[in-house]
Every structure is written in structure tokens, then in C-alpha cells.
Amino acid sequence: MNARWLIADSRRLGVQAHGVLRAHKWWLLRRICQISVLGLFMLGPMAGIWIARGNFAASQIGGVVPLADPYILIQGLFGGASPAIPVVTGAIIIALAYLIVGGRVYCGWVCPVNIVTDAAFWLREKTGLTRDRKLDRRSRLGILAATLLASALTGTVAWEFVNPVSLMQRAFISGIGFGWAIILAVFLLDLFVSRRAWCGHLCPVGAFYGLIGRGSLVRVAAVNRDACTDCGACFTICPEPHVIVPGLKGTGSPLILSGDCQNCGGCIDACPVDVFRMTTRLTVPQAREGG
Amino acid sequence: MASSKRKMNRRTAITETARAAGAVCLGGFSLAALVHMARQADARALRPPGAQPEADFLSACVRCGLCVQACPYGTLSLAEWGQEPAVGTPFFTPREVPCYMCRDVPCARACPTGALDGDIAIRDANMGVAVLVGHEDCLNYKGMNCSICVRVCPIRGDAITLEPGEYNGRRIMIPTVHSRHCTGCGTCEKHCVTGHASIRVLPRDLGLGGSGRNRAGRKA
Ligand code: SF4
Numbered sequence: 001m002n003a004r005w006l007i008a009d010s011r012r013l014g015v016q017a018h019g020v021l022r023a024h025k026w027w028l029l030r031r032i033c034q035i036s037v038l039g040l041f042m043l044g045p046m047a048g049i050w051i052a053r054g055n056f057a058a059s060q061i062g063g064v065v066p067l068a069d070p071y072i073l074i075q076g077l078f079g080g081a082s083p084a085i086p087v088v089t090g091a092i093i094i095a096l097a098y099l100i101v102g103g104r105v106y107c108g109w110v111c112p113v114n115i116v117t118d119a120a121f122w123l124r125e126k127t128g129l130t131r132d133r134k135l136d137r138r139s140r141l142g143i144l145a146a147t148l149l150a151s152a153l154t155g156t157v158a159w160e161f162v163n164p165v166s167l168m169q170r171a172f173i174s175g176i177g178f179g180w181a182i183i184l185a186v187f188l189l190d191l192f193v194s195r196r197a198w199c200g201h202l203c204p205v206g207a208f209y210g211l212i213g214r215g216s217l218v219r220v221a222a223v224n225r226d227a228c229t230d231c232g233a234c235f236t237i238c239p240e241p242h243v244i245v246p247g248l249k250g251t252g253s254p255l256i257l258s259g260d261c262q263n264c265g266g267c268i269d270a271c272p273v274d275v276f277r278m279t280t281r282l283t284v285p286q287a288r289e290g291g
Numbered sequence: 292m293a294s295s296k297r298k299m300n301r302r303t304a305i306t307e308t309a310r311a312a313g314a315v316c317l318g319g320f321s322l323a324a325l326v327h328m329a330r331q332a333d334a335r336a337l338r339p340p341g342a343q344p345e346a347d348f349l350s351a352c353v354r355c356g357l358c359v360q361a362c363p364y365g366t367l368s369l370a371e372w373g374q375e376p377a378v379g380t381p382f383f384t385p386r387e388v389p390c391y392m393c394r395d396v397p398c399a400r401a402c403p404t405g406a407l408d409g410d411i412a413i414r415d416a417n418m419g420v421a422v423l424v425g426h427e428d429c430l431n432y433k434g435m436n437c438s439i440c441v442r443v444c445p446i447r448g449d450a451i452t453l454e455p456g457e458y459n460g461r462r463i464m465i466p467t468v469h470s471r472h473c474t475g476c477g478t479c480e481k482h483c484v485t486g487h488a489s490i491r492v493l494p495r496d497l498g499l500g501g502s503g504r505n506r507a508g509r510k511a
């Protein structure tokens with residue numbers, strides 16, 4: 001039994017060029033981040049160590065700093081709630097933070113469902129499942145709008161009745177009940193129906209953070225794109241392949257500017273010739289650099 | 292040529308937009324219907340002290356569980372899938388753990404959204420109202436002097452009293468709830484000695500009759 005079998009096909013070239021560890025650097029950092037955030041919230045209820053109280057919807061860190069999910073708050077406001085100072089402060093802090101690090105950093109670095117959908121994608125590669133029902137990736141914007149409409153119609157926080165993201169983080173912090181069925185459905189959808197179906201096409205939480213991400217500071221850039229060998233590794237690994245095209249193949253800025261990019265660093269890990277780098281809008285010129 | 296192309300483009304743009312808007316509405320209405328169905332089940336949910344009326348509560352509460360974690364008695368929990376209240380919202384089941392009516396109401400203080408009123412005095416809490424739903428099993432109705440419910444009530448004398456009465460030709464002492472003072476903490480339900488608690492806390496709209504609608508019931 002060779003443990004190398006576990007390595008995703010899309011990382012093969014990266015591993016050959018740079019070794020196993022470096023070809024998993026960003027992946028490892030992301031998993032550590034996802035697990036630590038969740039772990040921090042679990043420490044209280046499980047071990048009585050109260051660094052963070054609450055959950056991903058709203059929390060209090062160190063007994064002082066309020067945090068809150070702006071998307072859930074906005075649904076509530078559409079549902080007719082009057083805004084309270086702590087939750088609004090918390091939502092602003094979170095929104096500003098993602099404006100700096102990248103909106104969909106939430107998806108790649110925090111959201112626990114990402115681990116499920118990444119696992120489904122990995123299994124797709126391993127089993128050679130190729131069925132890929134074409135979904136429109138703008139569907140998620142429609143679903144986002146629909147959740148706000150439903151919130152207004154029912155006077156509730158409508159998406160929270162089904163949201164797999166909330167269900168899954170609560171599964172670890174307080175409990176989920178039959179909600180596992182929804183998580184399983186997302187997994188099966190990504191495995192059998194369509195490549196990256198949930199996070200890449202349908203999830204309104206991702207759509208919301210993607211909108212924030214349009215203006216974010218931290219960005220991946222194809223700084224070394226002249227070295228590109230057209231091996232396609234970045235496109236295979238990327239959860240949102242369309243975002244790479246302008247930066248890598250265009251003649252303008254090498255920055256990956258789409259709000260859909262998760263700053264997951266998958267492309268950096270996978271590329272055998274070090275085309276990509278994690279950088280910021282300010283350090284990489286918006287126009288083509290070099291010759 | 293160019294203008295007809297532009298016209299075509301405009302037409303496709305309009306159809307595209309219309310289709311997207313249609314899909315959004317369809318999705319929105321379906322989700323609304325689902326939420327509406329799920330909410331029928333909420334009718335019996337008991338909320339933490341200081342909760343806004345159910346309709347306002349459901350839009351204000353972000354399902355963060357800060358109230359749950361603030362309660363020193365483990366009274367509250369966030370609803371999971373398959374439980375009655377809206378998934379993720381805080382509720383309690385008095386027969387398991389009642390609300391102990393903390394003087395400083397830590398749960399309501401912890402709420403970041405105003406779904407629970409942090410300024411509430413616990414005596415003004417309105418989690419529900421106790422109702423003697425099973426008088427046929429109530430030991431006091433059988434002529435005994437159980438009166439556990441009255442004795443454990445944290446607001447006894449105001450929220451619940453023993454009133455003399457007659458039942459099946461026997462003189463009995465009837466546990467009588469006074470809704471103006473009862474907070475719905477559920478201590479009576481917790482301690483009732485009969486199988487399923489003969490006295491239970493219900494949300495107010497289920498537990499109270501409401502003032503009369505016809506001439507006879509109306510206040511003069
Ligand atoms: S472009 Fe790179 S960093 Fe952005 S989502 Fe794709 S793989 Fe991740």
C-alpha cells in the first residue's frame with residue numbers, strides 16, 4: 001500500500017517538482033486554520049475553556065470583541081428585525097476583515113463544508129467520476145437573492161432553515177440532529193452530479209462573501225506567468241477555474257481579481273514552475289509587469 | 292446589421308434578466324413555503340426569558356447560541372434538525388431542565404441581537420404560562436395534599452396558589468395559576484409527580500383563553 005496513492009492527481013506535477021510537503025503547503029495551512037477556528041469554539045462547551053463564545057453566526061471573543069456573520073444579519077434585517085449594536089458591530093468587523101484578506105477566504109479557510117466538498121472532489125478524481133452536469137455559477141447569486149426575498153416574505157432568517165454551513169459548524173459546537181442528511185446531500189451532489197457543484201455554483205454564503213471579495217486587498221497573482229507550461233494543473237485544482245484565465249493568460253494585470261477566488265492557494269501548490277504567488281493588490285502592479 | 296445585432300442582444304438580455312428574476316422568485320417563494328411549514332411546529336417552543344414575541348424573535352435571532360452558553364444550568368439548547376422549534380433557535384424543555392430564574396438573567400444579557408431583551412427583570416419574563424392540563428391525574432384533584440407544584444414555584448403565592456374547591460363531591464385544594472405573575476419557568480412542570488406532568492408550561496397563546504369574543508364574554 002503506497003501512501004502516495006492518496007495524493008490528488010492535480011497535485012502530481014507539483015509534488016514531482018517540489019516534494020509532497022511544499023505541494024501541500026497552502027492546503028495544510030487552510031486545514032489547520034479551519035480546524036483551529038472550529039476547535040476554538042468547541043473548547044468552551046467541551047472543555048470549559050472560554051476563549052470564544054457563541055458560534056459562526058455571532059460570537060464574543062475573549063469576552064469583549066463581538067463578531068457576527070453579516071449575511072445572516074442582513075437576512076434578519078430583510079425579515080424585519082431592528083439592528084442591535086453588538087451584532088451590527090460584529091458584522092462590520094467581519095466584513096472589514098474579509099475585505100482585507102479576501103471575501104471567499106471564508107470559504108477556503110473557515111467554512112467546514114469546504115472540507116466536505118474538497119473531499120468529494122478528491123474522491124471524484126480518484127474514482128474517475130466525470131459526470132458534470134452544467135450548472136450556471138451565477139445560480140448562487142439568484143439563490144442569494146431568493147433567500148433575501150424569502151426572509152422578507154416570512155419575517156425570518158430564511159436560509160438558516162436549511163443552510164448546510166450553519167448546520168455543520170453547529171454540529172460540532174452544539175449539535176445537528178438529522179441535519180447530517182443535508183451535509184450528505186451536498187457531498188453526494190459534488191461527487192456524482194457536478195464538479196464543485198455546491199461551493200462553485202449554488203451556495204449563497206459563498207456568493208455573499210464573493211461580493212465582498214471583489215474589493216479585497218490580498219490576492220493571488222500569476223507573477224511568473226511567462227514560465228507557464230500549459231500543464232493545466234492550476235485549472236484542475238482550482239475550485240473556481242474561470243478566475244485564473246485573465247491573470248494567467250491575459251495581457252493585463254497578472255492579479256487574480258475575481259471575487260470568486262478563495263485565496264486558497266491551490267494553484268500555488270499545484271504549479272510545478274512557481275507561476276503563482278500570494279500577494280496583494282498594492283504590491284503587484286495592475287498592469288503587466290516586466291516584459 | 293449592427294443595430295439588429297444590438298437589438299438581438301438587448302432582447303436576449305431582457306429574456307435572460309426575466310428568466311433570472313423568475314428563478315429568484317420561484318426559489319424565494321419555495322423557501323418561504325418551506326419556512327412557513329417549519330414554523331407551524333414552533334407554536335409549542337418555549338423561548339429563553341426576555342424573548343421578543345415569536346414573530347419578531349425569528350427575524351432577530353441569528354442562532355448563535357450565546358444565550359445557551361451563558362446559562363449556568365444548561366437549561367437552553369439550540370434546536371437541531373428533527374426537533375420542534377425552528378432549527379438553530381434556542382428553546383428549553385422544562386420537564387428536563389426548567390429555567391431557574393437567575394436574578395441577573397445571564398442568557399438575555401448575552402444576546403447580541405436584541406432577540407432577548409437584555410434589560411428584562413426576571414419576574415417580568417414571559418416564557419409561557421403554566422396550565423393544569425391533566426386535572427384527572429393531579430393528586431390534589433384526588434383529594435390528596437400533594438401541592439408539589441405550589442411548593443416548588445419560585446414565585447409561590449403570586450404565580451400559583453391553592454384555592455379550595457369541590458370535585459366529585461370531595462373538598463379539594465386546586466393548584467391555581469395566575470398568569471399575570473407566572474413567568475413560565477417550568478419548575479412546577481419539572482417536579483410534578485405524575486407520569487407526564489399534569490401541570491405544563493405552554494406558550495401564552497396556547498395556554499390562555501384570551502378575552503371573550505361574544506357579548507357574554509366581553510368586559511362590560
Ligand atoms: S485561483 Fe488559486 S487561490 Fe484562487 S480559488 Fe483558484 S486555486 Fe484557489
Ligand code: SF4
Binds near residue numbers: 340389399413
Ligand atoms: S434565567 Fe437563568 S436559568 Fe433561566 S434560562 Fe436564563 S440563564 Fe438559564
Ligand code: SF4
Binds near residue numbers: 353358403405407
Ligand atoms: S443569544 Fe440571542 S441571537 Fe443568540 S441564539 Fe440566543 S436568542 Fe438567538
